[in-house]
Amino acid sequence: MSNASFPLLSLIIFVPLLGAIxxxxxxxxxxxxxxxxxxxxxxxxxxxxxxxxFDSESHGFQWVENYDWIPSLNxxxxxxxxxxxxLFLPMSALLTLMAILASWRSVQHLTQxxxxxxxxxxxxxxxxxxxxxxxxxFLFWELTLPxxxxxxxxxxxxxxxxxxxxxxxxxxMFGGVPLLFGIIILSVNHATATGxxxxxxxxxxxxxxxxxxxxxxxxxxxxxLLVLGFAVKAPLVPxxxxxxxxxxxxxxxxxxxxxxxxxxxxxxxRFAMPLAPSAAAQFSWILGIIxxxxxxxxxxxxxxxxxxxxxLAYASISHVGLVIVGITNLNIQGLQGAIFQLLNFTMxxxxxxxxxxxxxxxxxxxxxIHLGGIAKVMPxxxxxxxxxxxxxxxxxxxxxxxxxxxxxxxxxxxHPGISIAVLIGAxxxxxxxxxxxxxxxxxxxxxxxxxQMLDLRARELTLLCLSALxxxxxGFFPNSVLKINQTAAETWxxxxxxxxxxxxxxxxxxx
Numbered sequence: 440m441s442n443a444s445f446p447l448l449s450l451i452i453f454v455p456l457l458g459a460i461x462x463x464x465x466x467x468x469x470x471x472x473x474x475x476x477x478x479x480x481x482x483x484x485x486x487x488x489x490x491x492x493f494d495s496e497s498h499g500f501q502w503v504e505n506y507d508w509i510p511s512l513n514x515x516x517x518x519x520x521x522x523x524x525x526l527f528l529p530m531s532a533l534l535t536l537m538a539i540l541a542s543w544r545s546v547q548h549l550t551q552x553x554x555x556x557x558x559x560x561x562x563x564x565x566x567x568x569x570x571x572x573x574x575x576x577f578l579f580w581e582l583t584l585p586x587x588x589x590x591x592x593x594x595x596x597x598x599x600x601x602x603x604x605x606x607x608x609x610x611x612m613f614g615g616v617p618l619l620f621g622i623i624i625l626s627v628n629h630a631t632a633t634g635x636x637x638x639x640x641x642x643x644x645x646x647x648x649x650x651x652x653x654x655x656x657x658x659x660x661x662x663x664l665l666v667l668g669f670a671v672k673a674p675l676v677p678x679x680x681x682x683x684x685x686x687x688x689x690x691x692x693x694x695x696x697x698x699x700x701x702x703x704x705x706x707x708x709r710f711a712m713p714l715a716p717s718a719a720a721q722f723s724w725i726l727g728i729i730x731x732x733x734x735x736x737x738x739x740x741x742x743x744x745x746x747x748x749x750x751l752a753y754a755s756i757s758h759v760g761l762v763i764v765g766i767t768n769l770n771i772q773g774l775q776g777a778i779f780q781l782l783n784f785t786m787x788x789x790x791x792x793x794x795x796x797x798x799x800x801x802x803x804x805x806x807x808i809h810l811g812g813i814a815k816v817m818p819x820x821x822x823x824x825x826x827x828x829x830x831x832x833x834x835x836x837x838x839x840x841x842x843x844x845x846x847x848x849x850x851x852x853x854h855p856g857i858s859i860a861v862l863i864g865a866x867x868x869x870x871x872x873x874x875x876x877x878x879x880x881x882x883x884x885x886x887x888x889x890x891q892m893l894d895l896r897a898r899e900l901t902l903l904c905l906s907a908l909x910x911x912x913x914g915f916f917p918n919s920v921l922k923i924n925q926t927a928a929e930t931w932x933x934x935x936x937x938x939x940x941x942x943x944x945x946x947x948x949x950x
Contacts, residue, residue, distance in 0.1 A: 447489060448569050451482065451486055451565055452518070452566050454481060454482055454485065454562075455482055455565070458474065459558035462551055464551075465551055466551075471550065475554035479532065486528040499646075499930075513641050514574045515572045523928070524569070524709070526920065527568045530786070533905060535557060535558070537902050538557055540898055542554070542690075542692045545800050553593075556590050567580055571646065575643075577615075583702070591689040597688030598688075600689060611672065614703075617665070620664050622643065625648050625714060628653055629642050649714065662711060662722060666707060669703040674759065676737070676760075695789040704763065713935065720936060724767070724854070726763060726766075727768070730762070742874070747875065758831075760864070761861060765777035769936055771928055772845045772849035773850070779838075779841060783839055783842050786909050787831050791827045801893065807879055811881075813889060816894070827907075831868065835914075840914060841917035
């Protein structure tokens, strides 16, 4: 690990939190909006600078900050980045900036509180990606609940928004219990393995726990507990029902954040599999089957949807299943494809949900019965929607193509049987996205309200251009992403499969 000479990571965490406080205390609404936008822009710049300073060839964590927090339990304020986590920081900042721009006109009450909660959610989400102490990670993980709860219940667009907020909170609290138990087991095992005493020799440091052997019988329990906790957040079947509910009842800008930032899948990569490597290798096929079921089942449900927001929610769940399949293939193509696809969620899934929000704000509905002929009155929005749809189904030239190609190749190499589910999922993805596009955007205009819809405003156009440029850039230059996580992915994989180096057949495809 390389220690930081300047606390840049702490700055990245606390700048949005400071901005949230300032925005909440500002009485002037236009000023509060501009302050929120300024802090979100500053966060995007800071995280982009961090990526520019990141050494992709270095092993281990970089910019590490370590301070005592609760010394009696050896709990530390320990944060750092590696090739797996670094790109999620600017993507999170970008998606938050887009959410603020998307909320500019749609939020009419408690405006300052709304923008403050978005910034607070950004800060704790960044903390989830940076935390290297398990208790600190769990703290940030749980701190995502309050802002999401209030964003859904106070600014939701459905009549059952408060029920949706409670449902989401109960699901996340249920997932937090096994997570906490898994963390405690790992810490107690470290004290036992080193011949120490409890609580004086407990540790929650991820680097230390990674180096501490865990007995086989404990590994199985740790793996199951951690995967269960992260599966709820991901979400995986059968813990997925909260996301369609929130998509229908909650504000679209929050739903864009939830579909774009898959913290549960990141948790499986960062914690569940490396901390129980033998169990991960042993039970990877079971998790892979769960991922394949999630992929196909959610795609079939999406095929039957008549509401754009609910369709996008099930599409997001289906793509999470694809990511889990890639992770459990235990080869370099699968891991890099999974990380690439998680980054795609930020740009593609988030942007599609923003488009749905623009339609909802103008028309009051995203049901196909109220749509039809949108392309004739909103050509600019339609062009962006079509680009994001093509990226979602993995068209060459978009960022979805290299990610899905790596995942398909990974499945063919590791589990030819599961690869059939991956191919079926790809076909179903094209079917439900293009089918809905045909019904909602083309054909004759049957509703008078559609004729009166205004095309994208300048602020909305800017918002969608940001992600469109990244989708095309990563599509034509995928190695700009792959080279950043190449070394970290190789290290992660070698630790899981217990070999010193990767064979040539496991090396990542170069573009």
